[in-house]
Amino acid sequence: MKIGLYFGTFNPIHIGHLIIANHMAEYSDLDQIWMVVTPHNPHKQKSSLLDDYHRLHMVHLATEDFPKIKPTDVEFKLPQPNYTVNTLAHLQEKYPEYEFALIMGEDNLNSLHKWKNYEVILQNHNIYVYPRVNSGEMDSQFSNHPKIHRVGAPVIELSSTFIRESIKNKKNIVPMLPNKVWEYIDHNLFYKK
Known part of the structure; x- marks a missing residue:
């Protein structure tokens, strides 16, 4: 079974994340997509993150109607x-019967050469890349790499940062979130300050 790993802080998960995950599940050779909720991205300030388990719960709420998309708290x-x-090595050891691939936006691909042990990742795992707005020119070292697969997913110009700012500024962002996620955020008064 081929599992696509879609990493993110999902702070909060929004319809853009779901559109990408569902597109990968339906239009690539991946059998399942695992939404890997990241407790702390080394490149992001931790203070702006909602508690890990609240973000994981929102991913559960958002994906419960999508049998091919599963949340995971492995990290x-x-x-x-x-x-x-490290996460890939852990998963491969725990689930040797699965083949794990990465899902990332074109902007992340352009900075892949800065990732810890990126050569090991490319040696052992396929990477499925979706287009992003303004991701710039593709890094030439990855343009024809046999492990990198471009998937023509819809370009979604929506970010969790925009959603958090909009909630703080009392804007109606209901169409941008799965209903149950919006209800959970609203009930808990998340992102209001």
């Missing part, structure tokens, strides 16, 4: 900060 139990290469 919650790994040493901090999390590095993708």
